[in-house]
Amino acid sequence: MMSGEGRLFLTDEQLRKGIEAMFFAYRGFTADPDRILEEKGYGRAHHRAIHFIHRCPGTTVTNLLSILGVTKQSLNRVLRALIEDGLVESRIGTTDRRQRHLYLTEAGRELERQLSDAQRNRMRAAYRAAGPEAVAGFRQVLEAMMDPQLRRHYNAMEGNRDE
Amino acid sequence: MMSGEGRLFLTDEQLRKGIEAMFFAYRGFTADPDRILEEKGYGRAHHRAIHFIHRCPGTTVTNLLSILGVTKQSLNRVLRALIEDGLVESRIGTTDRRQRHLYLTEAGRELERQLSDAQRNRMRAAYRAAGPEAVAGFRQVLEAMMDPQLRRHYNAMEGNRDE
DNA sequence: GATTTTATGTCAGTCTTGTTGACTTTCCAA
């Protein structure tokens, strides 16, 4: 590995370190929410649902499905628990009565706040430690790493036209 | 959320976008290996074991355990399959005969090559698209996001004193 | 030498979260 190494930053070594950095960093990224979720008897699947329902209030199950990339049966189990526990409200669509529009209840918003506070604190500390230029680079690489279809969802979220 | 916003790059919006970028990017990050693994009847757990055995040939089970952060029962199930399939070799330690030292066989190295080629290609494309300064920032933020204990493992891997 | 600790492996059982298959309800278009 690494012989001619055209540009220095594309050696196999550099790439491997990037791969390992993703692995270890993702563990840190999920560690804090995981602790909160465990207390409440939820898992990451619940966190993801809560996050995107919060981001896209009134979204349908099918839309959520394509964001999360799981089967509807898998998502349904998670949603059922959240609805039963009173964190999510499911309203039948007015124009299309097959659809269910999803909203967080006040309790749901409260849990969402706890989870995103924890995750934001970690992210803020990392951003502070790395500095503003590093943050821009971080986002650029991550965006380039996404599958095009997922990047569509990422860009479709509100509040990312500029910054 | 976001009122005074001390420094611009630390708004809740920026942090939230970083969180979602991590989520979507990690999906891309694992997508290519996942496809290869599925064909062979393996999962991410097998990939992780293969990756770190490749990186640390002769490592013991206990060491691998602390890197991967799973229980020995969980790791054992994975290792057993890899050993039975002839991808990993387990040698009894010479100085301490309780320990098992783990090595990839030629078949194991071949699979490792396939998996890491796929993952490196994705990473290389992302690095190219984002540029060298972005790559440095990417790594800085990820390293700052790790739990200190995991960062120890990350730094302990060979080949990362400089670059 | 006896005891304790460490490293590893195994069995059994549970939980989360993914899967597929079968089904109902609803909508829409031929």
Added chain:
DNA sequence: TTGGAAAGTCAACAAGACTGACATAAAATC
């Protein structure tokens, strides 16, 4: 109006995490 497609639900299963209990062997210690 009827037949297909779409949205959602229920049931059953599999992977891979977990815990707890236990076995074995070897090293370390008293």
